[in-house]
Amino acid sequence: MKTFFRQQLARYTDRQAELEFLLSREDIMKDMEQFLKLSREHTDVAAVASRWARYQQREADLAGAQEMLSDPDMAEMAEEEITTATAELAQLEGELQRMLLPKDPDDARPAFVEIRAGTGGDESALFAGDLLRMYMRYADRCGWKTEIVSESQSELGGYKEVVVRMEGFHNGTGAYGALKFESGGHRVQRVPTTETQGRIHTSACTIAVLAEQDEAEAIKINPSDLRIDTYRASGAGGQHINKTDSAVRITHIPTGIVAECQDGRSQHSNKAQALKVLTARIHEKERSERAAKDAAERKSLVGSGDRSDRIRTYNFPQGRLTDHRINLTLYKLLTIMEGDLDDVINALQAYEAAEQLAALELGMV
Numbered sequence: 001m002k003t004f005f006r007q008q009l010a011r012y013t014d015r016q017a018e019l020e021f022l023l024s025r026e027d028i029m030k031d032m033e034q035f036l037k038l039s040r041e042h043t044d045v046a047a048v049a050s051r052w053a054r055y056q057q058r059e060a061d062l063a064g065a066q067e068m069l070s071d072p073d074m075a076e077m078a079e080e081e082i083t084t085a086t087a088e089l090a091q092l093e094g095e096l097q098r099m100l101l102p103k104d105p106d107d108a109r110p111a112f113v114e115i116r117a118g119t120g121g122d123e124s125a126l127f128a129g130d131l132l133r134m135y136m137r138y139a140d141r142c143g144w145k146t147e148i149v150s151e152s153q154s155e156l157g158g159y160k161e162v163v164v165r166m167e168g169f170h171n172g173t174g175a176y177g178a179l180k181f182e183s184g185g186h187r188v189q190r191v192p193t194t195e196t197q198g199r200i201h202t203s204a205c206t207i208a209v210l211a212e213q214d215e216a217e218a219i220k221i222n223p224s225d226l227r228i229d230t231y232r233a234s235g236a237g238g239q240h241i242n243k244t245d246s247a248v249r250i251t252h253i254p255t256g257i258v259a260e261c262q263d264g265r266s267q268h269s270n271k272a273q274a275l276k277v278l279t280a281r282i283h284e285k286e287r288s289e290r291a292a293k294d295a296a297e298r299k300s301l302v303g304s305g306d307r308s309d310r311i312r313t314y315n316f317p318q319g320r321l322t323d324h325r326i327n328l329t330l331y332k333l334l335t336i337m338e339g340d341l342d343d344v345i346n347a348l349q350a351y352e353a354a355e356q357l358a359a360l361e362l363g364m365v
Helices: 002-024 028-031 032-068 075-100 120-141 176-182 215-219 236-241 267-294 333-337 344-359
Strands: 110-119 146-152 159-167 185-190 201-211 226-231 245-253 257-261 310-315 320-323 326-328
Touching: 002 028, 002 032, 002 075, 002 344, 028 032, 032 075, 032 245, 075 267, 075 344, 110 120, 110 245, 120 146, 120 176, 120 185, 120 201, 146 257, 146 267, 146 326, 159 176, 159 215, 159 267, 176 201, 201 267, 226 320, 245 267, 245 333, 310 333, 320 333, 320 344, 326 344
Parallel strands: 185 310
Antiparallel strands: 110 159, 110 201, 146 159, 185 201, 226 245, 245 257, 310 320, 320 326
16 A cells, blocks of 8 residues: 555544544533534544554564465465455455545435426427436435425426435435436437437436535525515416415525425425525535636546536437446446436446545645
8 A cells, every 4th residue: 555545544543542532531521512523523533443453454464474485384374364365455455545535525415406408499308307207216216205396397298497305325325425426418319209200309408416405504594695585386286286375486696596496385395495405506506616616726527517518418229328527338228217327326436536546646635
């Protein structure tokens, strides 16, 4: 393992000792908020420190086994130990490098997935509906909770715009951590149902994945910066939804960011949900601005999330999905559209991890 990583890992051992001392102090134990904060940090630090201790032990075992090779009576046992220790060290090194990667605090959060029809008219709206179904099927596979926050349906059954909230965990990460690389432009190539000549058309949708923020973040927004409008909801929902002004639209005046909700049964619930979406959009705006600034130092092909970026193509005649950021091509489009997204998501996460490792080694993270 390279010297840089060894230096980083040694700090975890030192920090673990510091945290254990702090957590033993009476004043810290009386401050429950501080105690919980330090306890969470200790859990994370101890996990790295224990793996690092195991790595060092196996290094010592390997060195000892190599010394025993010169003893004819011990050579066979030494060779076996060398083989097993070398394999475990390689595995531990990979684990430790991943543990050193900076964690995105939003990865564990629920996500708002916004899908908007783009170029392509009715076919684009139908594609937006297909994308929503794909993500909903994926959420079902993961066992997540899902809730439509707002929707604007098209005449043919697709969506001009739809926002869905997803909450849950999959492979150790939250809905946002799993889906955050879906933000950007999605292009479809296929023969639309409205096409009578059998010609292939190209249409597009844009997706934005936002991390839901804590209620404390919403409280930080100055109420005087908000304009709240109520109106009568439209679309599906029966008599109740058409007779009451229950839909809510909130505008953040300083930024012009707007969020609305009409899916709930009351104005109160719609206002609360719209405020959550608004807070997530403000947070995402700040995140995007930071990412643009960081890009001057480190180009991240996966993490930009710019809606103008064409990130993926869905080619139905060829049964092909291509993610242009990482040059990934899979010929299993139909199963992907049924929610089998793990191969795509895992590849994007692995690519980002490799980028972060390279930047970490260069001291840029």
